[in-house]
Amino acid sequence: MSKLADTGVVLAGVRKSFASLDVIHGIDLEIAEGSFVVFVGPSGCGKSTLLRMIAGLEEVTDGEIEIKGRNVTDLDPSERGIAMVFQSYALYPHMSVRENLAFGLKMARTAAAEIEARVKAASAILKIDHLLDRRPGQLSGGQRQRVAIGRAIVRKPDVFLFDEPLSNLDAELRVSMRIEIARLHRELGNTMIYVTHDQTEAMTLADKIVVLRDGRIEQAGTPRDVYENPANVFVAGFIGSPRMNLLQATWSGGGTLSIAGTVIPGPIASGKLSAGERLTFGVRPEHFIVAEAAAQTLRARVDFFEYLGGTQYLYCQLDDGQTVIAEHRSSLTIGAGDIVHLASEMSKRRFFDADGRRLAD
Numbered sequence: 001m002s003k004l005a006d007t008g009v010v011l012a013g014v015r016k017s018f019a020s021l022d023v024i025h026g027i028d029l030e031i032a033e034g035s036f037v038v039f040v041g042p043s044g045c046g047k048s049t050l051l052r053m054i055a056g057l058e059e060v061t062d063g064e065i066e067i068k069g070r071n072v073t074d075l076d077p078s079e080r081g082i083a084m085v086f087q088s089y090a091l092y093p094h095m096s097v098r099e100n101l102a103f104g105l106k107m108a109r110t111a112a113a114e115i116e117a118r119v120k121a122a123s124a125i126l127k128i129d130h131l132l133d134r135r136p137g138q139l140s141g142g143q144r145q146r147v148a149i150g151r152a153i154v155r156k157p158d159v160f161l162f163d164e165p166l167s168n169l170d171a172e173l174r175v176s177m178r179i180e181i182a183r184l185h186r187e188l189g190n191t192m193i194y195v196t197h198d199q200t201e202a203m204t205l206a207d208k209i210v211v212l213r214d215g216r217i218e219q220a221g222t223p224r225d226v227y228e229n230p231a232n233v234f235v236a237g238f239i240g241s242p243r244m245n246l247l248q249a250t251w252s253g254g255g256t257l258s259i260a261g262t263v264i265p266g267p268i269a270s271g272k273l274s275a276g277e278r279l280t281f282g283v284r285p286e287h288f289i290v291a292e293a294a295a296q297t298l299r300a301r302v303d304f305f306e307y308l309g310g311t312q313y314l315y316c317q318l319d320d321g322q323t324v325i326a327e328h329r330s331s332l333t334i335g336a337g338d339i340v341h342l343a344s345e346m347s348k349r350r351f352f353d354a355d356g357r358r359l360a361d
């Protein structure tokens, strides 16, 4: 197993099966100390299971987990130097906020003065000092989540684990708590591993996004990397909302490819392609520009126009029936039934081979 001095958490060949169901198929991942790593992926891909194995709440079927250079694979959760924050908050309803914060420390036989000092410090960081004598039932959802995070902070863990901590909050609270968590990471500097369904949380919080599918890593990289340079069609379609347009294209052989009758220059890594081969042409909605008809523009009929205030989306159909979403920023009025011509810059075009793997563009 790797022993990088600055590596906070290392997963090596980690597998998980529930009876005959294999859900994690051998994950190798290094999480640098102090970094913020976010696991994303479709429902059921194994995000929570992976987090729970790092926490020690789920046994590892095979492989090893190392935290701060220690092999913790067979250690109890309490011995791993981690603290986990759950979506459900998991507070004790009959205890006050103060008692909830102190409980884990009491169980660990921490001295009373030390407990008091840590509860005070954590409640100041989270601005919940005025709530210490209330019970969870007397708190709002956002306040409860702060207490749940406070309970993690007082333990002074090496690693914080968050399992969809904000998904029970309304949209506005999610935004403010997301900013709080980013601030917390900056102030505490701990390694944080975070599971979410929320694209914005992943993009804004992560130093590194790990995109999972069916218990395997599809790509791990900075938010910019996974967004701008997706390794395959799956990541291209998963990261970003609305998703990247992924259009069926055919390699024409002479350095060009054809999409719904429009011919554009192909990727430079086209040496391996043979004429007639299918490939996927990817362009994000914000990189399609409504333009004058020209050689490389795609002709499309607008089906639907979505006005969101700051931005507008055109849902269109190409001549061969493929659907396309384009972000429309100009004040030019466009409506359903109109014909538009969509242009894209060379540098914004992405190409994927028939197996969905990225081709150098």
Ligand SMILES: Nc1ncnc2c1ncn2[C@@H]1O[C@H](COP(=O)(O)OP(=O)(O)OP(=O)(O)O)[C@@H](O)[C@H]1O
Pocket: 018, 021, 023, 041, 042, 043, 044, 045, 046, 047, 048, 049, 050, 197
């Ligand atoms: N205790 C269990 N027993 C059997 N199967 C389980 C158990 N826990 C999880 N699974 C299965 O493992 C797979 C991964 O589940 P997991 O909860 O890790 O996915 P997830 O990516 O976190 O999903 P979601 O985004 O829906 O929370 C799923 O097929 C799930 O049904």
